[in-house]
Amino acid sequence: MPRNRQDVDRDVKIAEIRRAAVGILRDGGPAALSHSAVAKRLGLARTAIYWYFPTKDDLFVAALADVYAEDLGTPPEDNRLMTRLRWAVERLTALQPLTHAMHERAKHSQAAADLEAGFQEAMTSRLRTLLAPHVEPGRLDLVTAAIVVFVEGLLVQPRSAQEREDLLHFLVTELTREPADPA
Structure with missing residues (x-):
């Protein structure tokens, strides 16, 4: 020792x-x-x-960053839009209590605020890249922002996996103007 x-x-x-x-x-x-x-x-x-x-915030932020990396770091190899979005929403749903805690701590902790900002930036960038082939370039930022806001709202409401799936499917179909991938 x-x-x-x-x-x-x-x-x-x-x-x-x-x-x-x-x-x-x-x-x-x-x-x-x-x-x-x-x-x-x-x-x-x-x-x-x-x-x-x-x-405690330094400890929490380090641990949460590792949880995010483990749980969100390796998306499915299937590159279909709905497959990836469904995967992300289900992972984010499971992480919601931790994400909520991060959001609350970010009000008083620079370390938590930095993690929250970095997480938002990374997730938005990944979503933008995923959406790019399905959305006209002039609409890409707006569609990305709309989906982020939608998913954030979806995560705080108690909904079944099927309800989340149905709502996400509807949103993607409407915003991308192309049929969403089947389940």
Whole structure:
């Protein structure tokens, strides 16, 4: 066992803490994530976690960034518009409690605000790229924005997977002016 933190590679320790934080976030949500919970899971002193992540928001943002990367990083190989959109909406639906927590923390935390802005930018860029072959160039930004707003609203309303699918299918058909891919 290392005698002090100089004996431990910083990147290795950060990765270990982040993995533990992701596990806690997935198991218990944002309320369960704390420096103490991570320290307990890893068998470390709580102050050791503060050394790498000075605030709870720093810890939360790092863990949530990893969750987003894991859950949204690899879309299906099927490049059909509806397949990809359906996949994204279902993933985002599952992540909604964490996304909501990020949004609330972004009001008071620059780290959370930066993650939220980066997440929005990345998702909008991916959507724009996905829509480009299906939408006239002059309408692309407007259609992209409309779908983002629609999906954000869809995520906060309690709807079944089938209802989300039906509404998304309708929206895509209307905005792209071409038939959406079948399920």
